[in-house]
Amino acid sequence: MDEAFKRWLCLGCGFLYDEALGAPEHGLAPGTRWADIPEDWRCPDCGTPKHLFEMVEIPYAVGQPAARPAREGSL
Amino acid sequence: MNPGFVLRAHARGFNRFLSTGDSSSYIGGHPDATLTRHSSFNFGPYQSGLRGFGRLRVFGDETFSGAGCGYNIHPHHNFIICAFVLKGQLTHVNTVGNIDQLGAGDYYAFSAGSGGKHCELNLRHEDANILYVWMLPDQLLLPPSYGRSHFDAVADRNRLVALVGNADGAVRISQDVKISRLSADRALELDYQPRAAEHGIYVFVVDGQAQVNDAALGARDSAGIWGAATLRIRTDAEGCDLLILETVP
Numbered sequence: 001m002d003e004a005f006k007r008w009l010c011l012g013c014g015f016l017y018d019e020a021l022g023a024p025e026h027g028l029a030p031g032t033r034w035a036d037i038p039e040d041w042r043c044p045d046c047g048t049p050k051h052l053f054e055m056v057e058i059p060y061a062v063g064q065p066a067a068r069p070a071r072e073g074s075l
Numbered sequence: 076m077n078p079g080f081v082l083r084a085h086a087r088g089f090n091r092f093l094s095t096g097d098s099s100s101y102i103g104g105h106p107d108a109t110l111t112r113h114s115s116f117n118f119g120p121y122q123s124g125l126r127g128f129g130r131l132r133v134f135g136d137e138t139f140s141g142a143g144c145g146y147n148i149h150p151h152h153n154f155i156i157c158a159f160v161l162k163g164q165l166t167h168v169n170t171v172g173n174i175d176q177l178g179a180g181d182y183y184a185f186s187a188g189s190g191g192k193h194c195e196l197n198l199r200h201e202d203a204n205i206l207y208v209w210m211l212p213d214q215l216l217l218p219p220s221y222g223r224s225h226f227d228a229v230a231d232r233n234r235l236v237a238l239v240g241n242a243d244g245a246v247r248i249s250q251d252v253k254i255s256r257l258s259a260d261r262a263l264e265l266d267y268q269p270r271a272a273e274h275g276i277y278v279f280v281v282d283g284q285a286q287v288n289d290a291a292l293g294a295r296d297s298a299g300i301w302g303a304a305t306l307r308i309r310t311d312a313e314g315c316d317l318l319i320l321e322t323v324p
Binding site: 007009010011012013014015016045046052054056058059060061064065066 | 117118119122132149150151152153154187188189211212213214215216217218
């Protein structure tokens with residue numbers, strides 16, 4: 001897929017979902033598109049439903065996104 | 076981008092939360108604390124109104140009633156959250172390392188950035204009335220930061236004072252939004268000039284009444300205006316207290 005990865009922000013608390021990074025700690029592999037996340041998915045931090053996220057085109061701060069700590073079973 | 080609008084006080088969203096039942100873990104205070112929220116923009120259970128204005132996403136006029144009422148500690152990322160205490164006292168604990176007690180005129184700007192938690196409680200028996208403003212940051216996952224300051228309604232009366240944004244004496248934030256306050260105790264006429272033609276202005280009347288360009292606004296009424304070269308604000312002899320929020324689109 002050629003389309004650029006997008007970033008989605010929870011309007012309930014500010015939790016960020018970046019398609020490029022996924023959310024492995026919440027069972028979403030890197031590269032998981034927003035459209036492929038179930039409609040009943042909710043913000044893992046505050047419970048806000050998926051449809052109340054907003055797609056944002058905001059750049060990362062310097063040094064972000066920080067490398068995720070290696071987990072058991074990964075390199 | 077929204078077209079311009081006038082939002083009357085009674086047309087805002089309204090929600091009431093109790094410190095018991097479903098919201099008991101989120102809402103502090105026991106027994107029988109009640110938190111009420113009037114929302115200018117969609118937030119939480121209120122989703123039938125405006126989606127925001129420029130970079131602003133939340134504008135909540137909230138009252139914490141009953142000792143201990145407020146929000147128990149909860150997480151945030153990214154949003155820049157400002158609170159302006161109008162009445163009563165707010166105790167604010169956050170993971171940037173602050174425990175603050177804020178009274179009338181005090182305000183803070185908490186940039187949650189890469190992640191933070193905070194707790195906000197009214198520990199007194201008198202009601203606390205607080206205005207909450209949330210805005211998008213200009214960068215994601217910034218280091219969390221916190222600043223607080225005070226608006227002196229007597230010393231600063233009858234002139235426009237910048238509280239938040241890129242201005243002398245204001246609390247700096249990482250977004251091109253400026254929040255100013257005017258507390259007038261006499262009739263006056265003031266021209267507010269946005270820094271750029273594409274900026275939007277959201278005016279919220281805290282107390283009294285004001286004429287803002289063509290709109291007559293009463294207490295807790297507000298208006299959003301795009302593309303105005305000048306905003307002419309007129310107050311009457313009974314005085315007026317209002318906030319002006321200037322935002323990039």
